[in-house]
Amino acid sequence: MKKKRIFEIIQIGRDTDILSRIFDFTIVTAISANLVLTIYSTFDSSIDYAGIIHTVEMATVILFTIEYGLRIWTANYLYPNTSKSRAIFKYAFSFTGLVDFLSFFPFYLPFFFPDGAVAFRIFRVVRILRLFRINQYYDSLNVITDVLKNKxxxxxxxxxxxxxxxxxxxxxxxxxxxxxxxxxxxxxxxxxxxxxxxxxxxxxxxxxxxxxxxxxxxxxxxxxxxxxxxxxxxxxxxxxxxxxxxxxxxxxxxxxxxxxxxxx
The missing domain is CATH 1.10.287.70 (Helix Hairpins)
Structure with a gap:
């Protein structure tokens, strides 16, 4: 599959682009499921389902990681008038790029720094940023962003x-x-x-x-x-x-x- 086609799929899909709409639905579903389980994990009864919660979280984090990698790979199509390295930099440090990055990165910290696993729990709060990613897939929510930018x-x-x-x-x-x-x-x-x-x-x-x-x-x-x-x-x-x-x-x-x- 061509690189440009990958870019079209991971962007907000048109009604006629079935693959892109399926991708959008998958990402929104993953975000919603992840946040529901995050909230449920604060209840005492969630201890009985800790294994399932961890598995679902790991699966969604891997999905977010793959998506972020694809967006980095196709960033030159998002910013066509800049060089490839400049396009990657602009995406990575944009608000959307930072939200995409923070939606999965804290999950990996305990693996690289096991001694600081307890301290890294505070970073789990950034998972709420995944809610902002849903904003990308609905035009009605994008109106709010446009108004804030214009005003x-x-x-x-x-x-x-x-x-x-x-x-x-x-x-x-x-x-x-x-x-x-x-x-x-x-x-x-x-x-x-x-x-x-x-x-x-x-x-x-x-x-x-x-x-x-x-x-x-x-x-x-x-x-x-x-x-x-x-x-x-x-x-x-x-x-x-x-x-x-x-x-x-x-x-x-x-x-x-x-x-x-x-x-x-």
Whole structure:
């Protein structure tokens, strides 16, 4: 089978490409099965099925490893305008490539470093990244990724504004409350925790103002928090509308059969 055909199969398949659709279904099924067993392994009853769980995990990890190798091998088709080595580098260090790599690599660590098997258990948490791989196989999920990419600058700006406001609020609240609650508002970082929980409308209640000035300032920050959360929400909402309009618009445009001009 030609290298280009392998690339077409491992990419998101068209409805007419049976082999590619079968490959997509196999990968999604493997990811889903692996995550279900990962969750089930946290239950005490899973001890009786430890052998089956390990076997399924090993089979899926081998499948992910083979897929990653094929993607590395065919990376020059993914980035046709670059050299082969550059294409491999771009894929390997892209978000998708890193997720693909981390979806199987931690499984092999205990084999190479048996003395650190216990310490490497913490790396098992990265298996949750396999969920992101499902995103590649569904266009409806890709819309979310496209919106985040298109609105990246606006989102970064809004997060920066929130961070500046949180910093200012933490310093002000520290000055209001430190004298009255030296054990609670011990430093500016204590105020930062309060500002984060208040501005993000969580309000855990583990740290709160007791002075009159602190309470009045807390009311102001709570009102501002509602607005701060609404900023990125509005940006994402507008992005979804724009993305859906862009996707649907080409299908709704009609052209004159004689002159080829767009019809209103």
């Amino acid at each position: 990246k600058q606006q989102l970064i700006s809004s997060v920066f504004i929130i961070f500046v406001l949180m910093t200012a609020a933490s310093l002000v609240m520290y000055n209001f409350e430190h004298a009255a609650q030296p054990d609670v508002f011990t430093n500016a970082f204590s105020g930062f925790w309060w500002a984060a929980s208040s501005l993000l409308t969580v309000g855990y209640g583990d740290i709160y103002p007791i002075t009159l000035a602190g309470k009045l300032f807390g009311i102001v920050i709570t009102f501002l928090g509602v607005g701060m959360v609404a900023i990125p929400t509005g940006i994402l909402s507008a992005g979804f509308v724009e993305q859906l309009t862009t996707v649907q618009e080409p299908n709704s445009i009609q052209y004159c059969p004689h002159c080829g001009k767009k019809l209103l």
